[in-house]
Amino acid sequence: MGLGLVATTPAAWVEQVERDPLALLSDHAHCELKAAASGQALVGKNPDFPRLVDEVSAVVVEEMEHFQLVVAELRRRGGDLGLQLPNHYADRLHAASGQGRTSILLDRLLVAHLIEGRSLERFQLLAEHLADRDLAALYAGLVASEGRHRALFLSLARERFGDQADARLDQLAAAEARILADLPPAPTMHSGSPAG
Numbered sequence: 715m716g717l718g719l720v721a722t723t724p725a726a727w728v729e730q731v732e733r734d735p736l737a738l739l740s741d742h743a744h745c746e747l748k749a750a751a752s753g754q755a756l757v758g759k760n761p762d763f764p765r766l767v768d769e770v771s772a773v774v775v776e777e778m779e780h781f782q783l784v785v786a787e788l789r790r791r792g793g794d795l796g797l798q799l800p801n802h803y804a805d806r807l808h809a810a811s812g813q814g815r816t817s818i819l820l821d822r823l824l825v826a827h828l829i830e831g832r833s834l835e836r837f838q839l840l841a842e843h844l845a846d847r848d849l850a851a852l853y854a855g856l857v858a859s860e861g862r863h864r865a866l867f868l869s870l871a872r873e874r875f876g877d878q879a880d881a882r883l884d885q886l887a888a889a890e891a892r893i894l895a896d897l898p899p900a901p902t903m904h905s906g907s908p909a910g
């Protein structure tokens with residue numbers, strides 16, 4: 715798939731979403747909000763890294779635009795933003811990065827890269843396979859910016875940490891695949907995958 719992910723989400727996940735699109739949209743809106751919050755924290759903690767400050771703050775603005783877009787789509791469909799569900803995927807990924815860590819910044823950048831990559835993979839699946847072509851179009855419209863975010867986090871990691879970034883990415887990408895395999899399938903952005 716060219717996204718550097720160790721595990722591939724099967725198209726059967728899209729069928730689960732198709733049965734409960736409001737659940738996906740609500741979960742997705744919260745993911746965008748959390749992406750913005752994580753980006754803000756990264757900027758605040760790294761004032762000595764000007765490219766990060768400039769480019770990640772631009773990502774934060776885009777994530778909030780995505781949040782508003784997804785909430786508007788929820789309301790258009792008669793739903794609304796639900797309560798934030800626990801995000802075991804992101805929590806476990808951050809916990810996994812505690813093992814063998816040499817730099818908090820490196821791991822934060824790589825975890826952000828992996829989460830963007832998994833989101834991008836699933837947006838692409840939705841854009842391609844959803845029978846609901848309106849919803850497919852919304853996801854197709856988000857592919858380019860999440861792809862840019864994904865590339866940015868890795869390029870910041872490489873700029874600051876050189877070859878160490880790729881070696882650590884191999885470890886965290888393997889952990890990401892294990893975490894996903896362990897989570898139950900659900901119509902949520904970072905659920906486990908149903909049997910394909």
Ligand SMILES: [Fe+2]
Pocket residue numbers: 746749776777780860
């Ligand atoms: Fe986003």
Ligand SMILES: [Fe+2]
Pocket residue numbers: 749777830859860863
């Ligand atoms: Fe993003």
